Amino acid sequence: MGQVHGSPHPLLRMRGIVKRFPGVRALDGVDLDVRAGEVHCLLGQNGAGKSTLIKVLAGAHRPDEGEILLDGKPLRLPDPHAATRAGIATIHQELDLVDGLSVADNIFLGHERARLGFTRRAEGERRARELLAGLGHGEIPPRREAGRLPAAGRQVVSMARALSHDARLIVMDEPSAALAHDEVSGLFRIIRELTASGVAVVYISHRLEEIREIGDRVTVLKDGRSVAGGLPARTTPTSEVVALMTGRELEHAFPDRPPPADDRPEILRVEGLSLAGAFEDVSFSVRAGEIVGLAGLVGAGRSEILETVYGARRPTRGRVLMDGKPVRPGDTQVAVRRGMGLAPEERKSQALLLNESVAANISLAGMGRYARFGWFDRTRERADARAQIKALDIRPPDPARAVRTLSGGNQQKVVLARWLLNGRRLLILDEPTRGVDVGARAELYGLVRTLADQGIAVLLVSSEVPEVLGLADRVLVLREGRVVHQGDAADLGEHEVLEMIMEGGAR
Structure with missing residues (x-):
């Protein structure tokens, strides 16, 4: 928990914020109060208005109505520079660092240390070192390229x-x-140190357990409105928060798991698969209608295994078989022809054409079916897209809408629709609910289980152990590139899995 400092009067007050876009009222009178030295958590489903509100606060959007007060004084934020000058900084989910620049250059990008027109590089590196040390990370070299750093x-x-x-x-x-x-x-430790010095933090997360651990107060948005403000983060029941976000109770987030059926045909078999520096001697199988989950820490080799199975990486040794026949390694086109489909972790950069329509994104993996005698059949493309939109309940149900305007959960459905349109036998899902709110997660869980019930084999990775255990039929536990346990999900508990991935002890 952070500790609230200073007076009880808000450092920041947003009152009656309204923001309209063509045909959409993204914010409909939102209120938000943030005190100095507190962690104020902002919750809401995708599409609830969180991103728009943050962009208003960052100076990227101008509100159509309402007011912003800082220290009780009216604040105008015509652009991001005005927000920066006012002492408001935003750290976006997709970090906007320049990979080719040094750490120090990234820290002072746009306000470089200069004198008489010349950049004072040594002073910038010294100041960068002080800032990093103040955050408890003085070991990060100011001259290192930002792109070579791990996520943390x-x-x-x-x-x-x-x-x-x-x-x-x-x-x-x-x-x-x-x-x-x-x-x-480590992130939470840094946040607590920031709030102890009086810095206010607005924290957005879909992980409700984090809110209870790090937050002081909570504001909940739904459909562009603030439906609750100033709730105590630690003592407000999770069920109450979920009900406010979704307008309904979510008693059973995970769909019922059907009884095992060992007589189902084997779709995928992986034998002794290894990739130097990533994972070693991995073997498992996935049957028709079965969901197999990989659990492990970031860096344990989970995503690399999925990418190697899919042909995006060439293994050092081992083999992948579909329907009992070897799949040529390191060739994604062969994997697709054999019936595989991959929904990657970074859907925005690796799976979607954000400025293209929903229909164009759904048809992307099977464009040959719409090309005939040099013409592209847009009518058929839209008809197929509408069928997938209806089947997966993609919202809003508009095949012409730019996919970048959809919420995270609906973007993920578009990726799945692309593969289902082409009749996949194996779906490979890497972090399928990353950046997806609690209500949309429940929808995706139900969708994945429905697809499995239809006979599709599913191989998935998730950083959240409860998600793997709740959704998968069988689980592989990974640590440092090796499988330390493989068994039925129903026989495992969260604490057991965490012990295995942290300590490496097989059960």
Whole structure:
């Protein structure tokens, strides 16, 4: 828990914020109060208005109505520079670091240390070192390229950049999404140190257990409105928060698991698969209608296994078989022809064409079916897209809508629709609910189970152990590139799995 400092009067007050876009009222009179030295958690389903509100606070959007007060004084934020000058910094989920620049250059990007027109590099590196040390990460070299840092290190550099502007309020959008379990503890330590010095933090996360651990107060958004403000983060029941976010109780997040059926045909078999520096001697199988989950820390080799099975990486040794026949290694086109489909972890950069329509994204893996005699059949493409939109309940149900305007859960459904349109026999899902709110997660869980019930084999990775145990039929536990346990999900508990991935002891 953070500790609230200073007067009970808000450092920041947003009152009646309204933001309209063509045909959409994204914010409909939102209120938010944030005190100095507190962690104020902002919750809501995808599409509830969180991102729009944060962009208003960051100066990227101008509100159509309402007011913003800082220290009780009206504040105008016509652009991001005005927000920075006011002491408001935003750390976005997709960190906006420049990989090719050094850590120090990233920290002071846009306000470089200069004198008489010349950059004072040595002073910048010295100041960067001080900021990193103040965050407990003095071991990060200021001259190292930002792109060579792990996810946790990049997160720290983003915080140092915020503090380099003498930020009084820092907005953190899903800061733990790409962090391993132990790295999240380090993030929380830094947040507590920031709030102890009087910095206010607005914390956005879909992980409700994090809110209870790090938050002081909670504001909940739904459909562009603030439906609750100032709730105590530690003592408000999770069921109450979920009900506020979704408008309904979610008693059973995971669908019922059917009884095992060992007579189902084997779709995928992996034998002695190894990739130097990533994982070693991995073997398992997935049957028709079965969900197999991989659990382990970031860096344990989970995503690398999925990518190697799919042909995006060439294994050092071992083999992959579909329907009993070997799949040529390192060739994704062969994997697709054999019936595989991959929904990657980074859907926005690796799976979707964000500025293209929903229909164009759904048809992407099977465009040959729409090309005939040099013409592209848009009518058939839209008809197929509408069928998938209806089957997967993609919202809004508009095949012409740009996919970037959809919520995270609906974007993930578009990726699945692409493969289902082409009749996949094996779906490979890497972090399928990353950046997806609690209500949409329940929908995705139900969808994945429904697909399995239809006979599709599913191989998935998730950083959240409860998700793997709740959704999968069988689980492989990974540690440092090796399988330390393989068995039925129903026979495992969360604490058991955490002990195995942290300590490596097989059960």
